[in-house]
Amino acid sequence: MSLTKAYGERTVLDGVDLAVDRGARLVVLGLNGAGKTTLLRLLAGQEVPDAGRVVRGHGLRLGYFAQEHETLDPERTVRENLAAAAPQLTDGEVRAVLGAFLFRGDDADKPAGVLSGGEKTRLALASLVHSGANVLLLDEPTNNLDPASRDEVLAAVGTYPGAIVMVTHDEGALDALRPERVLLLPDADEDLWSAEYRELVALA
Numbered sequence: 001m002s003l004t005k006a007y008g009e010r011t012v013l014d015g016v017d018l019a020v021d022r023g024a025r026l027v028v029l030g031l032n033g034a035g036k037t038t039l040l041r042l043l044a045g046q047e048v049p050d051a052g053r054v055v056r057g058h059g060l061r062l063g064y065f066a067q068e069h070e071t072l073d074p075e076r077t078v079r080e081n082l083a084a085a086a087p088q089l090t091d092g093e094v095r096a097v098l099g100a101f102l103f104r105g106d107d108a109d110k111p112a113g114v115l116s117g118g119e120k121t122r123l124a125l126a127s128l129v130h131s132g133a134n135v136l137l138l139d140e141p142t143n144n145l146d147p148a149s150r151d152e153v154l155a156a157v158g159t160y161p162g163a164i165v166m167v168t169h170d171e172g173a174l175d176a177l178r179p180e181r182v183l184l185l186p187d188a189d190e191d192l193w194s195a196e197y198r199e200l201v202a203l204a
């Protein structure tokens with residue numbers, strides 16, 4: 001660990017140490033540009049640190065929800081994206097999961113590339129939750145959601161049995177997460193969660 005990452009002259013992360021235990025719930029807070037997405041990309045293996053390394057525990061199955069949805073295949077349909085992410089689901093289960101995430105009728109046959117931001121968010125979350133991952137990295141998963149969709153996504157977060165590392169500016173998402181620990185960027189201070197951090201969420 002002790003992750004460091006710079007883009008050109010600018011050091012975004014400097015010696016970030018973090019352990020994600022089984023079932024852990026961690027929230028990452030910081031202002032725009034503080035390095036939250038960069039940290040999740042490093043943890044997801046989508047970016048290489050300049051120093052330090054990410055040690056993956058035995059049996060780790062990581063699921064990454066990217067802020068810009070680059071994890072969906074835009075050419076494949078909604079149904080195909082979910083089925084590819086969660087191959088153990090039967091056709092009926094795929095239909096049921098899509099229904100639970102508010103995809104109705106013809107929506108399932110649309111290519112993911114044409115979906116709205118909120119629809120992409122729902123599809124990406126549905127895919128992750130059923131992917132068999134045991135650690136989810138969620139980068140602002142409630143952005144772009146209307147109230148009904150947000151409720152579904154927050155319910156999925158609340159009942160997810162594995163570990164979650166979440167970046168959010170949304171107090172409702174925080175309540176669904178029930179974090180045990182907080183990581184503040186860019187200082188990379190880690191602490192047990194306490195109510196006094198709550199006011200930072202909407203600010204950050």
Ligand SMILES: Nc1ncnc2c1ncn2[C@@H]1O[C@H](COP(=O)(O)OP(=O)(O)OP(=O)(O)O)[C@@H](O)[C@H]1O
Pocket residue numbers: 007012030031032033034035036037038039067
């Ligand atoms: N590929 C890149 N090349 C150059 N600079 C980058 C790159 N990726 C990120 N940055 C810069 O690194 C800094 C941290 O970006 P990052 O996306 O991690 O911020 P963030 O905390 O997720 O912000 P937000 O709250 O807006 O999502 C920003 O200043 C950004 O411009």
Ligand SMILES: [Mg+2]
Pocket residue numbers: 036037038067139
């Ligand atoms: Mg970000």
